[in-house]
Amino acid sequence: MILWGRASSVNVQKVLWALDEIGLPYEHKIVGGKYGGLDDPKFAALTPMRRVPVLQDGDVALCESHAILRYLARDQMTPVGDMWMEFGSTTLQPPFIGLFWQRVRMTPAQQDAQVLASQLDALNAGLAILNTSLSDERAFIAGDDFTMADIALGSLFYRITDLYPDLLADHPHVAKWHKSIAARAGYRQWIATSYDELKVT
Structure with a gap:
């Protein structure tokens, strides 16, 4: 599982917090803002919106922070x-x-x-x-x-x-x-x- 995004983004922070709460292992790739990388072909292939966060889980690539939170908690969401x-x-x-x-x-x-x-x-x-x-x-x-x-x-x-x-x-x-x-x-x-x-x- 890979999370793409800069930790200074509040929307990326949500996902980082969620991943830690669940205890899932992940790799964090820092892109966006002053770090650039949104036009990198590897990132651009994951999302047509070219903004962070993006969660890559195997063949699944999700953007929009709340959609990602729902995905991570899909068995517990009420x-x-x-x-x-x-x-x-x-x-x-x-x-x-x-x-x-x-x-x-x-x-x-x-x-x-x-x-x-x-x-x-x-x-x-x-x-x-x-x-x-x-x-x-x-x-x-x-x-x-x-x-x-x-x-x-x-x-x-x-x-x-x-x-x-x-x-x-x-x-x-x-x-x-x-x-x-x-x-x-x-x-x-x-x-x-x-x-x-x-x-x-």
């Missing part, structure tokens, strides 16, 4: 877990990306205060939904067991809380869940890492 993974894609990740690009990938002069405020409002709205869902004191996103849904959503939270340290104060159930998943080895190794190489100075 409809509820799948629903929350989609919530991450449609509700949490878009404003997170908007905020990250404004705060990290642009200079202060390029940043737009209105865009930042709008994206922060959207992220808070999503966090409020998640907080209400977690208010029944279940341990993880989809129930009492850690699943790929926790990885799909949880991979965003190191950067969210790094950029906005007080953001979870109004979402205590999310904060409690995040504290729990942040203690896991895969989170510490792959998610709680520097993103300095992505910063525009």
